[in-house]
Amino acid sequence: xxxxxxxxxxxxxxxxxxxxxxxxxxxxxxxxxxxxxxxxxxxxxxxxxxxxxxxxxxxxxxxxxxxxxxxxxxxxxxxxxxxxxxxxxxxxxxxxxxxxxxxxxxxxxxxxxxxxxxxxxxxxxxxxxxxxxxxxxxxxxxxxxx
Numbered sequence: 001x002x003x004x005x006x007x008x009x010x011x012x013x014x015x016x017x018x019x020x021x022x023x024x025x026x027x028x029x030x031x032x033x034x035x036x037x038x039x040x041x042x043x044x045x046x047x048x049x050x051x052x053x054x055x056x057x058x059x060x061x062x063x064x065x066x067x068x069x070x071x072x073x074x075x076x077x078x079x080x081x082x083x084x085x086x087x088x089x090x091x092x093x094x095x096x097x098x099x100x101x102x103x104x105x106x107x108x109x110x111x112x113x114x115x116x117x118x119x120x121x122x123x124x125x126x127x128x129x130x131x132x133x134x135x136x137x138x139x140x141x142x143x144x145x146x
Contacts, residue, residue, distance in 0.1 A: 007045070007046045008037075008039070008043040008044065008045055008046075009043065009044045009045075009046065009049060010041065010042070010043065010044075011025045011026060011029075011041070011042050011044075014034075014044045014049060017049065018049075018053070018093075019090040019093070020090065020091065020093075024091075025042075025044075026042070028052065029042060029044075033052065033055075033056075034048065034049070034052045035048040035051070035052075036048070056093065062112060062113060062114060063112070063113070063114070063115055063118055064110070064111070064112040065110070065111050065112075065118050065121075066108065066109070066110050066111075067107075067108070067109040067110075067111070067121070067122075067125065068106055068107075068108055068109075069081075069106065069107045069108075069109065069125060070104075070105060070106055078100050078107055081107065081124075081125065082098045082100070082107070084124055085098060085109060085111075085121060085124060085125070086098065088117070088120055088121060088124060089111065089113065089117065089121075092113060092114070092116070092117040092120065093113060093114070093117070094111060094112055094113020094114065094117045095110075095111065095112040095113065096109070096110065096111055096112075097109070097110040098110075109121070109125070
């Protein structure tokens with residue numbers, strides 16, 4: 001076999017490329033969303049992976065939001081919050097930038113992705129700041145269509 005043919009990726013390589021678990025890749029294959037060939041193990045061609053990504057991106061509306069969360073009373077939980085938000089974005093597909101300003105006790109979270117991702121992120125942040133009404137924690141959100 002020559003190097004002229006399409007490049008094939010394993011389920012693990014595809015999972016890393018998409019930022020999801022190997023189980024998610026197998027689920028995409030089982031659902032018929034991601035084309036794959038069984039060559040000893042599942043193999044995904046680079047063109048099929050590109051088509052999958054384009055199809056998922058094209059069908060989802062995308063929003064961008066900036067959340068400013070005051071966490072002065074909960075500074076010990078900032079690392080856990082950042083990790084949870086980043087894991088959510090990896091699972092759901094989207095973009096994330098998380099910055100914590102120690103002097104002001106403010107976490108600045110920039111998210112982009114499907115509306116469902118932003119909704120889940122708000123719920124997650126609310127979980128980390130359960131006393132929103134009784135503390136100086138607040139949200140400022142501006143939505144822009146990308």
